[in-house]
Amino acid sequence: MHQYLRVVSLVKKRGSKRAQELGRQVHSFLVRQGIKVIEETVPKDCDLVIVLGGDGTLLHIAESAYRADAPILGVNLGGLGYLTEIQIEEIEKVIMSAIRGVADLEKRMLLKVEVLDSECKSCATYCVLNEVAILRGSYGKVINIPTWAEGAFLTTYRGDGLIISTPTGSTAYNLSAGGPILHPRMEAMILTPVCPFALSARPIILPADSELEVCMEGFGSEGGVGASAQSPPFYVEIDGKLVHGVKSKYKLVVKRAPGHLKLISSPSSGYFKILREKLGWAGHLHQSDP
Known part of the structure; x- marks a missing residue:
């Protein structure tokens, strides 16, 4: 044998x-x-x-x-x-x-997530099985997250954050935030806003070969009072792990990982x-x- x-x-x-x-x-x-x-x-x-x-x-x-x-x-x-x-x-x-x-x-x-600094230089690359989440910090203020899909501007998400999930991760944080369940053998990306400021903001499912660009813009016009370097307006998690060093004006480029x-x-x-x-x-x- x-x-x-x-x-x-x-x-x-x-x-x-x-x-x-x-x-x-x-x-x-x-x-x-x-x-x-x-x-x-x-x-x-x-x-x-x-x-x-x-x-x-x-x-x-x-x-x-x-x-x-x-x-x-x-x-x-x-x-x-x-x-x-x-x-x-x-x-x-x-x-x-x-x-x-x-x-x-x-x-x-899986997803491949590349972190770009304010000068569009690559800082780090991660492989993602469940999701990447951009979430507001400890001030409780609305954050702005301008988002592009396939080179075209999609929208600026305003609220507590944004989750970009795989079908495998659809039953994780995505589901808790009101996103849809996808069969894990499917090939797609799910964008789910977290507590959006606008009621019209809804989850959207995009093709697996889409390329997303997400900008960490920081506080919206309602917030920002008391913000400091010690407590940034947002933070980024990948599969539940905190990504250190991501600052305002940084970008995430999200695409399907090979294989x-x-x-x-x-x-x-x-x-x-x-x-x-x-x-x-x-x-x-x-x-x-x-």
């Missing part, structure tokens, strides 16, 4: 005794299969990343797995589990299917079953799953 796994990265949720104990068991199981195990980092020759934790743990390692072109097997030890959908009792079965090269893979679109991130699917839980369970839809009361 041809073995498809030679090197596996094992990533555990920090501070979780449950993840640490399970990690020891998974590590031993992999070694018995003749597989080299690297913990907490993703080497370039990695064949698979096993995540023991919740969606936050998976998001933390997603960019490294994407750059190594290694599929992620996410084991749900958290509360949500939109991304980490493998159950503990399925681990050995799913790992063996990956070893044989027959595991079910889903390809997920995909690959996730191993659970053999027992389909996407719609996960939606019903996580969102508490009444449909979960009907025993209609095949």
Whole structure:
């Protein structure tokens, strides 16, 4: 039998005794299969990343797995589990299917976010699985976010912020802000304003090959009193992590990242079953799953 796994990265949720104990068991199981195990980092020759934790743990390692072109097997030890959908009792079965090269893979679109300074010089580049969010700071003032799509001016969002999401991230911050749910295999970008000043501001879905340019303009005409360098009018988060050093007049260029991130699917839980369970839809009361 041809073995498809030679090197596996094992990533555990920090501070979780449950993840640490399970990690020891998974590590031993992999070694018995003749597989080299690297913990907490993703080497370039990695064949698979096993995540023991919740969606936050998976998001933390997603960019490294994407750059190594290694599929992620996410084991749900958290509360949500939109991304980490493998159950503990399925681990050995799913790992063996990956070893044989027959595991079910889903390809997920990512975004590439480039930060440009006030002179349009590139400062940093990030890969995004869920979303990039531009949010107002601690002053509670309306911020202006001029936005261009495909080279044409779209609008200036005014309010508490703007979320640019992938279909995978549509059930994350986007959903909390009133944005639509998209099937994660779709190819699209979602722009969702956060508490917009104008009631006419609504989420919009754009083609995956769109290129967006978003300007951090800062406070609108109503705000700005008391603003200081210590408390900027806005901040930027990428997959829930704060991006440091972004200032007024900086821009974000957002486009689709090349390729995909690959996730191993659970053999027992389909996407719609996960939606019903996580969102508490009444449909979960009907025993209609095949």
